Amino acid sequence: MGVALGGLALVDPVVANNSMTFGAVMAGTLLGSQAPDIETVLKLRNNAVYIRHHRGITHSIPAVILWPLAITGLLSLIVPDANAFQIWLWTFLAVFLHVFVDIFNAYGTQALRPFSKKWVALGVINTFDPLIFGIHCVGILLWVFGADPVITFGLMYIIIILYYFSRFAVQAAVKKAVRNTIQDEDFVI
Numbered sequence: 016m017g018v019a020l021g022g023l024a025l026v027d028p029v030v031a032n033n034s035m036t037f038g039a040v041m042a043g044t045l046l047g048s049q050a051p052d053i054e055t056v057l058k059l060r061n062n063a064v065y066i067r068h069h070r071g072i073t074h075s076i077p078a079v080i081l082w083p084l085a086i087t088g089l090l091s092l093i094v095p096d097a098n099a100f101q102i103w104l105w106t107f108l109a110v111f112l113h114v115f116v117d118i119f120n121a122y123g124t125q126a127l128r129p130f131s132k133k134w135v136a137l138g139v140i141n142t143f144d145p146l147i148f149g150i151h152c153v154g155i156l157l158w159v160f161g162a163d164p165v166i167t168f169g170l171m172y173i174i175i176i177l178y179y180f181s182r183f184a185v186q187a188a189v190k191k192a193v194r195n196t197i198q199d200e201d202f203v204i
Contacts, residue, residue: 016116017041017048017109018155019171022164024105029098039090039097040105043083046090047109050082051117074114075128083107116140119179139182147175 021041123136
């Protein structure tokens, strides 16, 4: 997702017309799209510790605010001539989308922390969705071979949004079918 967002950032003339800003924005979208999963290093201790912390505080409201600030601060030190606001804006979008997208799978996140420790999980997208991954790969390959990144990734995200809507429709149809099939139970879904 980071590469696609970095390419989509070229829709912004400030990013498109300054190679230093574009490079920093690309780094920001790459880092920002991965930052919420930093707790993956806890797997080095053991899987139980990792599972207890995965998609918790690193996916919280404060984290969604702090990740872009920290990444922008670091990138501004490395690339001082880049537009810091653009770095922050696109990095924020990458972090926000990572957390937002994670809400749609069955595992979910604690995205409402610190206001609630409840897990928010809509269960309509696979944790790893091959269609979404494949569409990103195709979009990146098209860009590598000369396609306009703004058009390519813009269309790609429109397709992905339509896919999400279709998954909600399928989920609703399955729930309706289950309720119609199992009518004597008080709570199935």
